[in-house]
Amino acid sequence: MPHKVMSDVVANLVSPPNTTTTSKPDVTILQIFLEFLLIGATSFGGGVVAYLRDGLVGKRGWINDQEFVEYLAISQTLPGLNATNMAVLVGDNLRGYLGSVVALIGICLPGGLLMSAAGAAYHASGNQPMVTAMLRGVAAAAIGLILATTIKLGKKSLAHAYDLVFVALTVYGVDKLHQSVPRVLVVVGLIAIFWYRPRKTKESVS
């Protein structure tokens, strides 16, 4: 039995999961690259996920809302940025690993080039009093922005009051006890996963 499971796993890794369903729209590698490049170039102000939904589900219809939410759940659970994980998952769904590669490059390229130029400019003029003053304002505004993003995400993904205990434990471990992030992730993560362990429901008993 374990052998069978193992060979299934290997087979699944080799072939994309959607080969049986032929309802996938015919999307070329170039189209994938250009769509993700467009999203990568226009998603100003954070919240790339919203832009991804508009582009992939709304405008292109490459995946449906249910698939999108499922990919988002995987993206948030795994390490890696939500935006890049989504690019990998959607790219793979559309055209296999090559789709993943071009989607990832497409979404990173514009921001990467822009930041590279901004970094060079900052290096040249970052010590000017006016630039420092403006960046102090930008940094303060960014705190408001990321706090708002975190609160919105929390409202969506936290369902129970005990979730707040796990949130607090994590913050306490990293911020107050100065434990490294992996240690906190493993310890609190395992406790939380065990807390939400599969339980037999009443239906399955009767």
Added chain:
Amino acid sequence: MNQLLALIRVFAYLSILTVGGGLAAFPEMRHLTVDVHKWLSFVQLIHLYSMGQVAPGPNMMMIVVIGQWAAGVPGAFVVLLAFFGPTAILAWMIGRLWKHLENWPWRTSIERGLSPVSIGLLLAGCLSLARGAVTGWMTALIAVLVLLLLLLTKLNPAWLVLAGAVVGGLAFGPVKL
């Protein structure tokens, strides 16, 4: 060459910590890039991180700049590969597996269990960042105003961050009103 290897090591490690978002890796990023390797100062890191929030695309593209400053163009490239490569391969493999684990009961447990932990990691990152960015009543006011406006309206955050730049320039700039 040593710098390149150090960049690869640091950013591959940081990428594994980004559960829930790039911010989760911020406390370790501060420790490794500022205290250990001294590629930049804490203030510079905060400035770059904040600029990165406004840039389009994934919000951690500011890591390119750290690589660039430490080791030029090759530095920028190895940082990108080290930071996005491992997690992309992981997402690709798990993405294929995950669909087939639809009926595996622990799948929901993992998703449910890790979501509060990832929110906690994001908040801890936020605190670490705020310690350097909120330094007085004016910066606190900007942060709170942006937070409230974003929670209560549908304004594009990019405008608010630009407004933050203007207010910062007026409040802390060389030209006094």
